[in-house]
Amino acid sequence: MNEPFNPIILTVNSRLARWLLLEQDEKKRNAGEKAWETPPILSLSAWLREAWLGSWPTLYLLSDLQCEKIWQQIIAQDAARLDLVHLQGVASQARQAFTLIHEYRLPRDPKLYELTDEAKTFRSWTKKYEKRISALGALDPCMLMDAVKNSMQKGDIPLPPSLRLMGFEEQSPQLKIFLDFLLAKGAHVEFISPVPAPQTLEEQLKDHPAHVREYENRQGEAQACARWVRSIFQPGKRIGIVVPELEKYRALLKRELAAELVPESIFISDEQILPFNISLAPPLSQEPMIKMALNLLSIKTTVVPISAFLSFIQSPFFGFSYPPDQEISDLERKLRRKRVLSISLDQFHPVSGSQLSKFVESLKSWTLNSKSLLSGKWAEELSEFLKSIGWPGKSMADQQSVLSKRHQAFEAWKDCLNELCSLNQILGPIDRLQALNHLTNIIQGKPFQTKTPEHSIQVIGLLESSGMQFDHLWVMGCHSEALPTHPEPNPFIPYEIRSKCSIPRSNPQRELKFAEQSLNRLLMAAPEIYFSFPLHDGDLDLEISPLLKNFPKNEAAVYPSRRIKDQVMVLNDLEEFAEPAFLPATDSEKTLFKTQGISSGYSLLKDQVECPFMAFARHRLNSDRHQVPEVDFDSLDRGNVIHKALELFWSKTGNLKNLLNLSEHSLEQQLDQFVREAIKICSERTSGQTQFNQLEIERNVRVIHDWLRDVELKRPDFKVLRNEEGISIDLCGIKLLLRIDRIDEIPEKGLLLIDYKTGRNAKPADWFAEKIRAPQLPLYAIAKLPAGLAYGHLTIANPEFKGTTIPDLPLGKFKNTDFTQSSEFTSWEELLEHWKNNLNAVADEFLKGNHEVLPINKGEPCRHCEFGSLCRIREIANLETQEDIP
Ligand code: SF4
CATH class of the missing domain: 1.10.150 (DNA polymerase; domain 1)
Known part of the structure; x- marks a missing residue:
């Protein structure tokens, strides 16, 4: 039995319980103790649950998921009549209203619920809900406190001799009734309020100095905070970062804190345990291996979109080699070239016995599974299916930490399957896609982050910080939109009830009071406190919270950065690395260019002229873009x-x-x-x-x-000699494979080479520039020695026929660009000779290995080039700009 001087400590949430346990452990450790008993500290809800389950109750305690599903089923019956679009959202609001009724003892007088359609409908849903849970012999978690009280009254649950409640900023009527009952029964109850005696914020400031800092944006704010943490961090010091809008700051803060506190964590292969805890974990569905499994399970038919199919067989999660092996790479190339949009599993037959064949067969039978089963049975079926294709993938012995994260995600996945099983009785038999839908909802609502030990640096929301004490505290994002928050009244609770009873988020006065209370509490939570806010959020200008207007401003201190990038930049003895300007083609490359040749050969010359690096990447590194085809x-x-x-x-x-x-x-x-x-x-x-x-x-x-x-x-007389004629031409030992769209014979004059164009961009003037950006027709001219070159623009209602020719070539409605005017050459032969020399020089430059990042026309080719991340043109431009700054 616990003595009054050794009470059970019940906290407002499990975060505070863990925090208090950490404090206790540190005290014991500092006192030189080697082993000690874990003190009875737990959250109030965990304690109630333990007490209830330990009493062999007759009523079964529903999980949150089960409650939600029952609400959804009840509301779904009215969804069509009420034209409801977002069933889940409505169910969640209805459930919240039901909880408020119990926690705040809201009146249930039918007349009050007759005034609006929402309230009236909610009342009828509530009746159905209560009937349903009573038929199931179940208990909603919001009724647990009352049920425990009744069981204590009956003697089924023993009375606790001594309780200490911590972190509760307010007592709901339900909690008050429960505590009064315990007191009346002789229990010792101590309520430690984290809220100081009523005082204005200004009065508080006299005893607890705090400062406000302003930053340009959230990024700057998070960066400064992370550097501040780095500058004050010492083992054992408790540092709090409290953020009212944590969802907007979470990713940013995690990144900045990791970069400052564990700079080497930026290397993915070297995953580190981060020395801080951060709330509001992202959902399990964002874990790559889980996301991939859900994507696969949700394939509806045997016709699979090509991008999805490739993502499955190239991922490391389904038993395929990673990085993908030759078979998979070849298959991708083949499918991309065919420009297919989807793949039919019925008509796709990989080598039998291969992993690909196993995968295709299993996926086919999964998509054809049309059974109607209980959700628990579906959990088994889908586990079997995933196991048969090797999910969650082969282990990688050299990546223990990644494995561990994967292992934890896998454990969380199994918990979700258990939750799916728990819906047997509620959902009854369902089909495959319904089961998947329920599983997806469960996974999307399950927060996941790798379990780490409790740390002395905590990043938490405003509510969560209740009851916590720190050595240093920074409260971020304190702008007028976030502090106080906007009320979000529950639409199912009638206005008359909301205005009389003090329900959370129900009106602006309550939010203001809550924000003041929280600030008062935070002012006492640490000896050193900073408040901060961003001046801008994108295009939106932000102002400081009105509650902090009279707080003294503090010039934001500049803390040194520990990030790897910044460390490198400040080193004085950086070695200069000069890349060789030329990487000549090797003998084996030359042999390949000579024997195998280059298809669409003109593109090599075009690329080399537009940007040498583009030609290098495409024709020597063989990088290519696989364009995703459009649906039509x-x-x-x-x-x-x-x-x-x-x-x-x-x-x-x-x-x-x-x-x-x-x-x-x-x-x-x-x-x-x-x-x-x-x-x-x-x-x-x-x-x-x-x-x-x-x-x-x-x-x-x-x-x-x-x-x-x-x-x-x-046109005057002509004869079409060839269509789509394939030719090859040798330039400096490179065999260029070409295809001429059309060759016409003009009687007694010679050949006309025609290139069809379906756009309007082609200009004959490009043939006469120093750098020939459109070498296609000049190249054909070297091979065929024609009398003229022409573009045929095929466009609706406005076709165009244009080019350049020898004098007096009869071509009818033809726009001739007179080469003697547009170039320095006076004869056709001179022009052909010039093209030959010019294009040979470009080919020679390519072979010599000029791979400079040097796009022509102020970077115009970069607009349609896919190698931006390879050539790092932007980074080069940024560096050059920095160097230009005096
Ligand atoms: S993005 Fe621009 S600079 Fe880079 S390879 Fe392409 S064209 Fe050249």
């Missing part, structure tokens, strides 16, 4: 379809004479047929989208029709 036709598809349809058309029609002989009707018929065929060949992935395809057919027929009518039919 994208610009690449459109270009391919136009090219293919024109190829089919001219292969059949052959020359101007045949074109002239086609009637309007048969021309349209042929175009329709060739465009359909082209779509079938070029855009297999959109074959099921009949309506999109029809629109595309109509559009492309019109584009080609306008081109033939406005350009081709107005």
